[in-house]
Amino acid sequence: MSAENKTLARRVREEIWKLGKLEVADEIIDADCAAHVQDPITPDFGRGPNGTRQLVSLYRSAFPDVHITIDDILAEGDKVMVRWTARGTHKGQLLHFAPTNQQVSVTGIDVYRISRLKIQETWINWDALGFLQQLGAIPALGQARGRQTS
Numbered sequence: 370m371s372a373e374n375k376t377l378a379r380r381v382r383e384e385i386w387k388l389g390k391l392e393v394a395d396e397i398i399d400a401d402c403a404a405h406v407q408d409p410i411t412p413d414f415g416r417g418p419n420g421t422r423q424l425v426s427l428y429r430s431a432f433p434d435v436h437i438t439i440d441d442i443l444a445e446g447d448k449v450m451v452r453w454t455a456r457g458t459h460k461g462q463l464l465h466f467a468p469t470n471q472q473v474s475v476t477g478i479d480v481y482r483i484s485r486l487k488i489q490e491t492w493i494n495w496d497a498l499g500f501l502q503q504l505g506a507i508p509a510l511g512q513a514r515g516r517q518t519s
Contacts, residue, residue, distance in 0.1 A: 371444040374483045378449035379439060381479070381488070385421065386455070387437040389429050394418035399487040408497035410464065427464075432457030432473070440476075451479045459504060466504055473503045 377397055384390045398418045406413075406424070414420035429435060435457035443450045456474045459466070477495030481488050502509045 371449075373486065374447070374449045374481075375442050375444050377483055377486065377488065378444075378451050378479070378481045379442060381421075381481070381491075382437050382439055382451055382453050385425055386429070387435065389425070391422045391425060394421045394425075397486075397488055399485075399489050402488050403490050405490070405492045407492065407494045410497055410501070412464075431459060431461040431463035431466075431468070433460055434458050447482055447484055449481045449483060451481070453477055453479070466506060469504055471504055473500060475500045475503075 380393060380397055384393045395418045398421055400417045402417050402421075404414070404416070404420055404424065411424065411427075414423040432455075435455055437456075438454045439451060440454055441450070441452040454474065454476050456472070459469045459471045459473055461468055475496050476499075477493065479494075480492040482490040498507075501507045
């Protein structure tokens with residue numbers, strides 16, 4: 370079952386996020402799937418495949434050239450952990466952030482709970498602070514109040 374669960378989790382990042390195949394969400398995400406996104410940026414889009422489609426659409430429209438690499442994938446029992454890196458250029462509106470044409474690279478970890486060959490629940494943790502710093506939305510460490518780090 371671990372191999373099947375890994376394949377299912379990999380499809381989220383590779384097919385839905387990277388390739389923009391939003392229809393895959395209906396195939397692999399349970400209608401009542403809860404997504405726990407641990408950051409101060411992302412709105413709550415609700416449960417199930419529709420919430421996933423809205424979340425992915427938000428970021429893919431802002432970063433149309435997104436490239437995602439799966440760095441690690443581990444499975445035990447009904448859970449799969451995926452460590453990933455996403456890179457792209459901020460070319461579209463992202464919530465209240467106007468396009469910056471800034472190249473961004475961000476890392477994250479997703480944990481999926483899988484049952485009956487569908488994702489039942491997911492936890493998404495990513496470097497939102499680094500992301501905001503790369504967009505220039507908040508100063509990088511040492512730039513606040515004119516200080517320099519050595």
